Amino acid sequence: MASRLESAPLPAPSTHARLRVLCEHAEPCGGCPIIGLSYGEQLSLKRGRVVQSVARYSALELLYTEPVIFADSITEYRTRAKLIVAPGGKIGLYAKGGGHQIVDIPNCQVLSPSLARVAALLRRIVGRDEARRGPLAPFDVIGTGALRAVDLREVRETLEGPSRVLLTLVLQRSRVADLAHLRAAAAELVSEEPLLAGVAANFHEGEAPQILGNETVVLRGATSAPDRVGDSTHLATFGSFVQAHREQAARVHRMLAAALLGGKPPGPPGGPRPRILDLYGGSGAIALSLAAAGAEVRLVESFAPAVAQAKAAAEMQQLPLEAECGDVAGTLRTLGQRGARFTAAVVNPPRRGMSPVARELLSRLDVESIAYVSCDPDTLARDLDHFTRLGFTTTHLRPLDMIPLTDEVETVAILRRSAVPRARVVYEDEEVLVVDKGPYEPTTPQGEYRGSLVVRVRKIPGAEEAVPVHRLDVGTSGLVLFVRRPELVARWSAAFASPTARKIYVVGVRGITPSKGAITRDLREDGVSHPARTRYRRLAVASGHSVLRVIPEQGRTHQIRRHLAAIGHAVLGDDRYGHAPTNRFFEERNGLDRTFMHCVRLECDHPATRLRLIIEAPLPGDLRAVLERAGGPGTLRFLDHKNALGTASSLPPPPDAHHEHGAPLDIHGVTDTGALPAVTDAVLAGDTAQLPALPIVVLPNDTGTLPAVIDPPDLPDDDDRNGGF
Numbered sequence: 001m002a003s004r005l006e007s008a009p010l011p012a013p014s015t016h017a018r019l020r021v022l023c024e025h026a027e028p029c030g031g032c033p034i035i036g037l038s039y040g041e042q043l044s045l046k047r048g049r050v051v052q053s054v055a056r057y058s059a060l061e062l063l064y065t066e067p068v069i070f071a072d073s074i075t076e077y078r079t080r081a082k083l084i085v086a087p088g089g090k091i092g093l094y095a096k097g098g099g100h101q102i103v104d105i106p107n108c109q110v111l112s113p114s115l116a117r118v119a120a121l122l123r124r125i126v127g128r129d130e131a132r133r134g135p136l137a138p139f140d141v142i143g144t145g146a147l148r149a150v151d152l153r154e155v156r157e158t159l160e161g162p163s164r165v166l167l168t169l170v171l172q173r174s175r176v177a178d179l180a181h182l183r184a185a186a187a188e189l190v191s192e193e194p195l196l197a198g199v200a201a202n203f204h205e206g207e208a209p210q211i212l213g214n215e216t217v218v219l220r221g222a223t224s225a226p227d228r229v230g231d232s233t234h235l236a237t238f239g240s241f242v243q244a245h246r247e248q249a250a251r252v253h254r255m256l257a258a259a260l261l262g263g264k265p266p267g268p269p270g271g272p273r274p275r276i277l278d279l280y281g282g283s284g285a286i287a288l289s290l291a292a293a294g295a296e297v298r299l300v301e302s303f304a305p306a307v308a309q310a311k312a313a314a315e316m317q318q319l320p321l322e323a324e325c326g327d328v329a330g331t332l333r334t335l336g337q338r339g340a341r342f343t344a345a346v347v348n349p350p351r352r353g354m355s356p357v358a359r360e361l362l363s364r365l366d367v368e369s370i371a372y373v374s375c376d377p378d379t380l381a382r383d384l385d386h387f388t389r390l391g392f393t394t395t396h397l398r399p400l401d402m403i404p405l406t407d408e409v410e411t412v413a414i415l416r417r418s419a420v421p422r423a424r425v426v427y428e429d430e431e432v433l434v435v436d437k438g439p440y441e442p443t444t445p446q447g448e449y450r451g452s453l454v455v456r457v458r459k460i461p462g463a464e465e466a467v468p469v470h471r472l473d474v475g476t477s478g479l480v481l482f483v484r485r486p487e488l489v490a491r492w493s494a495a496f497a498s499p500t501a502r503k504i505y506v507v508g509v510r511g512i513t514p515s516k517g518a519i520t521r522d523l524r525e526d527g528v529s530h531p532a533r534t535r536y537r538r539l540a541v542a543s544g545h546s547v548l549r550v551i552p553e554q555g556r557t558h559q560i561r562r563h564l565a566a567i568g569h570a571v572l573g574d575d576r577y578g579h580a581p582t583n584r585f586f587e588e589r590n591g592l593d594r595t596f597m598h599c600v601r602l603e604c605d606h607p608a609t610r611l612r613l614i615i616e617a618p619l620p621g622d623l624r625a626v627l628e629r630a631g632g633p634g635t636l637r638f639l640d641h642k643n644a645l646g647t648a649s650s651l652p653p654p655p656d657a658h659h660e661h662g663a664p665l666d667i668h669g670v671t672d673t674g675a676l677p678a679v680t681d682a683v684l685a686g687d688t689a690q691l692p693a694l695p696i697v698v699l700p701n702d703t704g705t706l707p708a709v710i711d712p713p714d715l716p717d718d719d720d721r722n723g724g725f
């Protein structure tokens with residue numbers, strides 16, 4: 001295996017590192033947020049992002065983040081841009097600061113020359129149509145114009161040959177009466193600009209937050225066009241994913257071939273070839289490059305037009321590629337049932353990363369290596385940490401500058417199959433071990449999960465017969481106490497049943513709760529009501545939601561989740577009792593892909609020594625990342641507060657606490673959390689509009705006049721891996 005993933009000279013030559021790009025739009029335009037830094041400073045900032053994300057996880061502490069592979073060209077590099085159209089003939093981007101103001105960018109420094117030329121033509125035609133109410137008049141809420149945005153995509157049949165452009169006109173569907181006028185407008189554009197290879201209309205629905213809608217109609221010219229990246233050619237089509245920087249995308253392809261195929265030339269035709277599974281494959285840019293480098297590839301992608309293009313490109317070049325339209329998790333389940341075998345898998349998911357179920361199912365497949373290409377270091381680190389527990393060690397982590405002048409950073413991670421690690425012990429003595437449970441594993445073997453915490457605990461010498469005294473659900477992380485021998489269960493269960501024993505959780509909930517309170521509601525199970533009380537204190541508020549310290553006085557099934565949902569403050573990420581739009585927002589925006597619950601502290605009297613046992617486990621990396629993303633870097637300060645996790649004074653709740661009583665609560669909901677959850681990362685194609693950030697609310701002493709719950713804004717379906725464009 002190569003010791004480095006790419007042989008680019010490192011660090012960037014000093015002349016390159018000192019480069020600064022000057023742009024007349026830099027001040028108002030939000031497209032290149034770090035344009036003010038020298039290129040060397042930009043690369044340091046990008047590497048710092050990856051280092052910071054990885055540092056949150058102790059399982060990744062030995063993982064070295066290699067220097068960022070710099071881009072040779074940092075201007076005129078963009079081969080795709082989604083530009084917003086606005087009255088006044090503006091074709092540009094949202095202004096800095098998250099508002100909805102559009103900045104026109106006629107002299108943009110980063111658009112490739114062909115995209116800049118087409119944008120200039122559009123500026124002229126849109127301005128003209130605005131004056132005479134033509135078909136390409138800009139959308140305005142109060143006007144009649146329909147054109148909301150344009151999606152420009154550069155294609156090149158050969159690297160040396162001329163480039164051409166695929167143009168998608170994004171129109172407000174309700175303002176388009178018939179296609180005839182649009183076809184005439186497309187014909188005019190093509191006749192005026194020979195660079196245009198094809199023009200399509202895409203229909204934006206209502207007030208949808210995505211720029212691109214689901215329906216695209218080709219108005220003029222080609223439906224797709226060959227596009228060369230490095231050593232392979234894929235078929236580019238309207239709306240499908242493409243990396244923003246052609247040379248950097250080619251570097252990623254070379255890195256993957258070197259890491260997964262060992263850089264060997266293709267074997268003789270008809271001979272055995274390495275089998276690669278390409279997940280989230282788009283229109284096949286990566287898959288086709290690996291097939292050209294000698295592999296037999298199976299691609300999985302949910303966006304049907306991209307799959308069709310991947311198949312067509314493979315046929316055209318007679319490359320061994322099978323492409324399948326489907327959801328990654330669903331396909332992995334089927335492949336697993338069939339006992340499919342692969343030499344390696346490539347995963348290149350959207351910004352939110354892989355779903356927990358997809359990671360679990362991939363680990364169960366017969367595959368030795370995984371190459372993970374990611375545009376979000378936080379979700380990448382979260383997934384690498386999970387893969388460690390699933391038996392994959394990350395051996396290389398190589399960032400790359402795919403979108404110069406923005407704080408975006410692409411990273412390639414290489415994972416190799418290894419042993420499933422032992423559980424992490426936080427405390428142990430002759431009778432017990434207290435371990436830190438990962439968020440995605442069951443405490444004991446369950447349903448379709450490959451492993452469990454108990455299996456990892458029993459790998460510890462002296463714990464071969466260990467038994468848990470209590471359990472945490474899949475989705476909840478934190479402390480679990482195991483006795484070393486089954487005969488100790490009774491006395492440790494009794495120790496935890498004592499009124500002086502406590503389990504303390506840190507829980508993220510929807511909305512702003514009262515500063516403290518107690519929820520007293522019976523919980524019904526199998527028709528029998530059980531008394532239950534849950535106490536909480538609010539520790540922090542981030543982005544309109546609360547972080548609580550929670551103490552359940554009993555351990556009824558889903559007690560914390562049911563009680564908090566009953567007072568209107570469901571646990572974030574809880575797919576059974578929670579609030580689906582808020583969960584979705586937190587997953588897409590902040591990378592929360594499980595229940596926000598962590599058992600942070602256990603307290604009980606040791607039955608043998610009679611000493612008070614107090615054990616704590618820090619908040620895990622994924623929840624730290626979620627809080628920092630939701631509320632900014634200072635959000636975690638609450639953890640430093642003395643007694644944040646509780647002292648004897650927090651028992652019982654003070655008299656002024658908010659108390660909630662009510663009718664018994666039934667277990668409801670359709671998902672049985674005991675089983676591997678149904679596939680949740682279903683078909684998500686499209687792209688992202690800029691979203692207004694949720695306000696950060698400074699921790700108040702009490703709720704005062706703050707709204708108790710802030711509804712999340714609608715979310716786009718897919719990621720936008722193209723920076724601000």
Ligand SMILES: C[S@@+](CC[C@H](N)C(=O)[O-])C[C@H]1O[C@@H](n2cnc3c(N)ncnc32)[C@H](O)[C@@H]1O
Nearest residue numbers: 241280281282285301302303327328348350681
């Ligand atoms: C970042 S793009 C990667 C495309 C491709 N690997 C490339 O380099 O061009 C992510 C792709 O994943 C697809 N996708 C998102 N969620 C998916 C899912 N659950 N199952 C299958 N494909 C999915 C999107 O449609 C998109 O094409």
